[in-house]
Amino acid sequence: MNGWTLTATVALGAGVGATVWGVATGPLRRRVVAQNLSSALACPGLLLLAQGYGRPAYIDLALVLALLGPVGTLVFARLLADDLAEDPPHAWGVTFAVAGYGAVVVLVLCAVTGPGRAMVKLLVIGALLIGGNLVASRALSGGFARSRRG
Amino acid sequence: MTRRARLIVLALGGAGLAALLIAACFDLPRFGGPWHPYGDRAVHASLARRTANTIASVNFDQRAFDTVGEMSILFASVLGTVVLLRQTRDEKRALPQPEEVALPVRRYALVVLPVAFVAGLYVIAHGQLSPGGGFQGGVVAATALHLLYLGADYRALERIRPVGLYEICDALAACAYVVTGLAGVLAGTAFLANTLLPYGTFNTLSSGGIVPVLNAAIGMEVACAVVVLLARFLDQAVEIEEESGKP
Amino acid sequence: MDDPLIVVVLLLVAATATAAVAVRDPVRQALVLSVLGVALALLFTVAQAPDVGLSQLAVGSALTPLLVMLSVRKVRRRQGDGKGRAP
Amino acid sequence: MTVLPYLVAVWIFLTGCYGLATSRNLIHAVGCLAVCQASTYVLLLAVGYRDGGTAPVYSDIKPGSRPVVDPVVQALTLTDIVVGATVTALLLALVMQISKRHGTVDPDELRELRG
Numbered sequence: 001m002n003g004w005t006l007t008a009t010v011a012l013g014a015g016v017g018a019t020v021w022g023v024a025t026g027p028l029r030r031r032v033v034a035q036n037l038s039s040a041l042a043c044p045g046l047l048l049l050a051q052g053y054g055r056p057a058y059i060d061l062a063l064v065l066a067l068l069g070p071v072g073t074l075v076f077a078r079l080l081a082d083d084l085a086e087d088p089p090h091a092w093g094v095t096f097a098v099a100g101y102g103a104v105v106v107l108v109l110c111a112v113t114g115p116g117r118a119m120v121k122l123l124v125i126g127a128l129l130i131g132g133n134l135v136a137s138r139a140l141s142g143g144f145a146r147s148r149r150g
Numbered sequence: 151m152t153r154r155a156r157l158i159v160l161a162l163g164g165a166g167l168a169a170l171l172i173a174a175c176f177d178l179p180r181f182g183g184p185w186h187p188y189g190d191r192a193v194h195a196s197l198a199r200r201t202a203n204t205i206a207s208v209n210f211d212q213r214a215f216d217t218v219g220e221m222s223i224l225f226a227s228v229l230g231t232v233v234l235l236r237q238t239r240d241e242k243r244a245l246p247q248p249e250e251v252a253l254p255v256r257r258y259a260l261v262v263l264p265v266a267f268v269a270g271l272y273v274i275a276h277g278q279l280s281p282g283g284g285f286q287g288g289v290v291a292a293t294a295l296h297l298l299y300l301g302a303d304y305r306a307l308e309r310i311r312p313v314g315l316y317e318i319c320d321a322l323a324a325c326a327y328v329v330t331g332l333a334g335v336l337a338g339t340a341f342l343a344n345t346l347l348p349y350g351t352f353n354t355l356s357s358g359g360i361v362p363v364l365n366a367a368i369g370m371e372v373a374c375a376v377v378v379l380l381a382r383f384l385d386q387a388v389e390i391e392e393e394s395g396k397p
Numbered sequence: 398m399d400d401p402l403i404v405v406v407l408l409l410v411a412a413t414a415t416a417a418v419a420v421r422d423p424v425r426q427a428l429v430l431s432v433l434g435v436a437l438a439l440l441f442t443v444a445q446a447p448d449v450g451l452s453q454l455a456v457g458s459a460l461t462p463l464l465v466m467l468s469v470r471k472v473r474r475r476q477g478d479g480k481g482r483a484p
Numbered sequence: 485m486t487v488l489p490y491l492v493a494v495w496i497f498l499t500g501c502y503g504l505a506t507s508r509n510l511i512h513a514v515g516c517l518a519v520c521q522a523s524t525y526v527l528l529l530a531v532g533y534r535d536g537g538t539a540p541v542y543s544d545i546k547p548g549s550r551p552v553v554d555p556v557v558q559a560l561t562l563t564d565i566v567v568g569a570t571v572t573a574l575l576l577a578l579v580m581q582i583s584k585r586h587g588t589v590d591p592d593e594l595r596e597l598r599g
Contacts, residue, residue: 005402012439013405016432020409023432024416031428038432039458042439049442057280057544058447060273061438061454064290067266068458071293072431074255074300075459079466080424128262135258143252153592160505168498175490182486182535189532189554193540196555197547204540204552205448208559220563227567227574234577273451280543281447285566289455296463353543372566376460379573386580387467387474407492410526414496414519418503423511430515437522444529445539446558452565453525460569461518468511468576472583 004052008045011101015041029089032076032140039069040098040133044105047125051109056118059125066125070132074139081144088141095137099130200349201358206278210364214342217364218327221371225324228375232317235382237390246388248303259301266294274369278358284365288372296380304388313381316374323371330363406440427465434458489530497523510579510589514572521568525561532557 019041022034043065050058077084106126113119179185196207209217237243251259270291277283298307331342339345342360350357413436417429434457441450500520507513532554538545540552583589586597 001401009402009405012402013409016409016436016439017412020413020416020432020436023428024413024420028425031425035428035431038435042435045439046442053445053538055447055538055541055544057539057541058442060281061442061447061450063269064273064286064451064454065435065438065458067262067269068290068293068454069435070258071262071266071297071300072459072462074259074297075463075466076428076431077255078249078300079470083424128265131258132262135254138252139255143255144249156505160502164498164501167501168494171494171497172491175487175494178487178490179531180486181489181530182533184534184551186532186534186554188556189534189540189552192555193552196540197542202542203448204542204555205559205562208555209563213556213559217563220567224567224570227570230574231570231577234574234581276543279541281451281539281541283448283562285563286448286451286455289452289460289566289569293455293459293463296459375570379570380460380463382577383464383467383573387471404488407489407526410522411492411495414522415499417519418499418516421508421512423509423515426512426515430518433519433522437525440526441529441561444533445537445553446529446532446561447539447541449525449529449558449562449565452562456565456569461572464569464573464576465511465515468580471580472511472589475583476587 002052004048008048008052011048012042012045015098015101016045027087028080028083029087030091032073032080032084033089033091033094033137035076036070036073036133036136036140037094037098039065039072040095040102040129043069043125043129044102047105047109047122051112059118059121063121063125063128066129066132069129070136073136077136077139078144084140085142089137090141092137095133099133102126102129102133197352199344199359199361200352201361202279202353203277203281203283205281206283206361206365207358209283210278210361210368211344211359214331214344214360214364217368218331218342221324221327221368224372224375225320228320228379231379231382235386237385241390243389244391246304248305251301251303256301259297263294263297263301266297267291270294270373274366275355277365277369278361279353279355284368284370285372288369289376291369292373292376292380295377299384304384307384311377311381313378316377316381320371320374320378323367323374326367327364327371330360330367334360403443406436406443410436410440423465423469427462427469430465431458431462434461489526489533493523493527493530496520496526508590508592510582510591511576513591514575514579517575518568518572521564525565528557528561 019034019038023031043062046062110119193204196204201207270287273282274287334343344359347359349359413433420426438450438453500516503516534553537551537553540555
């Protein structure tokens with residue numbers, strides 16, 4: 001067990017554990033935010049694990065999660081638009097904190113990797129992760145505000 | 151049977167099953183133990199055929215016949231869904247109204263759609279090298295197309311998605327897999343035997359004999375299957391309505 | 398080697414699975430199932446099965462929630478329509 | 485400790501079965517079935533794990549340089565996840581048909597309808 005996997009253990013245990021609690025209890029507006037944050041927290045965890053195991057090939061998982069995690073949240077934002085419009089979530093503080101955590105992890109890994117193809121891939125994943133997370137939060141708090149059926 | 155009686159039966163059965171399963175747990179090989187006879191042989195066979203991703207080699211070479219079975223389950227369940235969710239005579243189609251989507255969400259969807267689609271193709275193409283393959287990449291590519299529904303509206307999706315074409319591609323991909331297998335029979339070896347194509351250089355895109363071919367066939371099959379499935383679900387949820395007044 | 402990591406992720410999966418059963422409303426269950434997909438993908442990564450993790454991420458993060466949510470919408474619309482008229 | 489993964493698989497399976505049997509909504513029941521499926525993945529991968537092993541994917545490591553986990557169970561699991569999703573879709577399609585025919589998705593009400 002090295003520093004990377006230790007960090008991943010703590011981050012995943014605390015972060016994803018908290019989102020599991022958030023998604024299982026409370027009003028709908030808290031649950032959708034927790035669902036969004038679960039993918040935003042797991043993705044840096046996967047990057048840390050890839051580094052900790054010394055396997056660059058594992059980074060593909062983080063890439064797919066960074067692409068499809070926000071898509072999953074958009075599904076809920078779109079199909080629950082009517083329910084969420086009555087009681088929109090406001091959790092920008094947590095969202096920005098998690099986005100900052102993702103940015104820190106990506107930058108540290110970039111510094112360790114050094115310039116090259118791997119660094120470009122990391123930066124792409126970071127951009128997709130943070131952009132996707134913020135857009136998905138935006139969609140939850142009124143992205144489909146005047147939605148009718150369709 | 152009343153609800154209460156059902157719960158009692160469930161509790162009895164569940165307790166018995168739990169006892170048996172827990173007893174079995176203690177007799178299983180130790181978690182993390184070093185004894186994996188099949189795994190070691192599979193890794194050896196995969197390296198002998200110059201396939202870098204052993205899991206792809208197991209799926210599309212050593213146990214390729216098993217994958218035929220999996221593929222037919224997939225094909226059958228898609229067929230079943232299409233039959234179950236067809237438009238019946240007492241239903242009519244109502245055009246859904248276009249959705250007003252916030253601008254950042256729409257831009258995000260339009261930017262990420264091509265990226266996700268290409269990522270799906272990348273996952274399929276590198277199936278025999280790095281983690282990935284037809285099953286995973288197919289789902290990613292097919293899901294990517296549906297960003298158009300999430301970020302724009304349903305009619306935009308319908309324009310780029312002629313369902314009939316995807317149904318034909320689905321069937322063609324399933325056939326391609328079986329035909330690749332039959333080619334082995336015609337060449338005088340066994341069904342799906344990996345003897346037709348040269349094994350190539352280890353860790354390059356063309357390595358592994360028939361593995362990349364079968365991988366591509368599965369990727370196409372899964373992608374088309376998911377598109378057809380989601381098309382039927384979206385039709386039902388968004389477009390098809392019952393004609394009011396009729397029973 | 399990485400025993401604490403495996404234990405943490407296993408417990409995470411067990412807790413999420415329990416929550417997925419305990420939450421009775423299909424919409425909220427779909428949200429939990431989506432988190433369960435992510436937790437399973439983490440478990441598969443920790444168990445050194447990146448291919449399986451990729452498969453779970455592809456299916457669990459967007460496809461399964463979309464299917465469930467579309468079914469819920471269809472069923473609700475039907476029942477919403479049916480309540481106004483005699484069945 | 486060495487049986488914890490197996491016990492977790494048993495726990496997930498039994499909880500899924502409990503949810504399946506006591507569900508009041510067929511869509512929820514399909515979700516519980518997905519939970520049951522997840523238990524088989526956990527069990528299979530637990531059987532194939534090796535201490536200190538890594539994935540048998542040689543795109544970024546040299547063959548033979550590190551111990552590897554069992555690829556056979558991984559191949560079984562990975563196909564089943566995707567096929568399982570399409571089977572879930574088939575079941576959801578059945579639920580939609582039931583809702584169309586009977587106007588309800590509560591298994592208890594359905595039993596009363598049949599008489």
